[in-house]
Amino acid sequence: MSVVGIDLRQHGFDVLWTDESKRETPALVAFNEKQRFIGIAASASFTVNPKNTIVQIKRSIGHLYCDPEVHQDIRNLPFSITKGPNGSPLPHVQYLREARSFSPAEVVGMVLSSLKGSAEKNLQTHVTDCVIGISIFFKEIQRHAVLDATAIPGLCPLRLMHELTTPLP
Secondary structure (H helix, E strand, O other): OOEEEEEEOOOOEEOOOOOOOOOEEOOOEEEOOOOEEEOHHHHHHHOOOHHHEEOOHHHOOOOOOOOHHHHHHHOOOOOEEEEOOOOOEEEEEEEOOEEEEOOHHHHHHHHHHHHHHHHHHHHOOOOOEEEEEEOOOOOHHHHHHHHHHHHOOOOEEEEEEEOOOOEOO
16 A cells, blocks of 8 residues: 655645656646646746636635635735635636636645656555645635545545644544
């Protein structure tokens, strides 16, 4: 059994060596008319395509659109965000020549999927189990949203841990 650790840090995710020979993957997802870019490739795309590059999504995971923290962040983001059907913030982008929207958990799930692929390439084995490091300031609803995001790439979180390595129940 292979278990990987993923740390949802302030500036990105820590992982084994990525395709770009780096240990940190920025939490960005960029979209265009033909494909999506994640991590380093998305950060390169941000300068030329900011309206279709979702940034700072970890800050809104688990929050409601009406939360003051979300509204403070929305003012500084280059892409549009509306209230989703379940009350969460819903970023809007152009992807494959059509308007699309993704929940924060879906976007984090895309990044986790990329990290899972990097880990499998490094370890040369299938990865399903993981330990996720999260901010000590995450509320219970944010923790559940992170768990929802891990299901998207088929990861099974064995444990959530605060960034200070304190195991959570």
